[in-house]
Amino acid sequence: MTKERVVTLTVPASPEYVDLIRLTLYGIASKLKFSFEDIEDMKVAVSEACNNAVLHAYGGEDGKIEVQFTTDNEQLSISVKDFGRSFTVEESKESPAMHGKSIDEIQSGGLGLYLMQALMDHVEVTQEGGTTVTLTKKRMKTEETA
Template sequence: MTKENSVTITVPASPEYVDLVRLTLFGIASKLKFTFEDIEDMKVAVSEACNNAVLHAYGEDDGNIEVQFISNAEELSIIVRDFGRSFKVVENKETPALHGKSINEIQSGGLGLYLMQALMDRVDVQNDGGTTITLTKKRLKSEETA
């Protein structure tokens, strides 16, 4: 049985608290000996997940974002939860092409999920009574780091 460690923080769904989530991730991932590149990728992915909650979950209402970091010998999972409005996940495995389009034709938003998928090993989205995004990055085996 693999031992799991868990840290959970709850922050207001406000842009100024996303940095606190990133700093917490940095501290945990550093202790787990992730590479600098992996930590930077995770920081971008978790920022995207938190920004989605900040921008879309609560509208003008106040709300919170709960972030849970679960680690074991194989991986680190970062679970970002809000309890606001959910969104519909479009199952499209292809990233929309942006080449050849003018700046006016490119919609803002919507690329965050693609970015998270590109930076993480696994991304899972659930929406029922809010949105939960689970971002998972595998840990390198000790023989791979030597």
């Protein structure tokens, strides 16, 4: 039986807290024995999700980001939730940016959703009381982790 573990971190939607989320991810992924390359990919993907929330969800007003790290023996899922203005997946297909912004309006990123999809095994976006981006990376089986 696989035991699922959950770590939740809630931080202000401010750029200086994205590093705290990345450090937490590094600690959890290291304990799960993810490869250095996989950890770096996850850090980039999580940074993109967090940056979108910081830059676009609250329209310059104070807000928060809730990050949930869910682990089991086979994968790590990271959910980045903001409680601000949502966007639709259809909008993101027309314009690769999030929260209804066009690529020209994005200060950093702009291709964030596509980058997240390239770096992670599965990406899911839901809108309910804000936007939640769930990023999942499967663990590679090695002799050490089998």
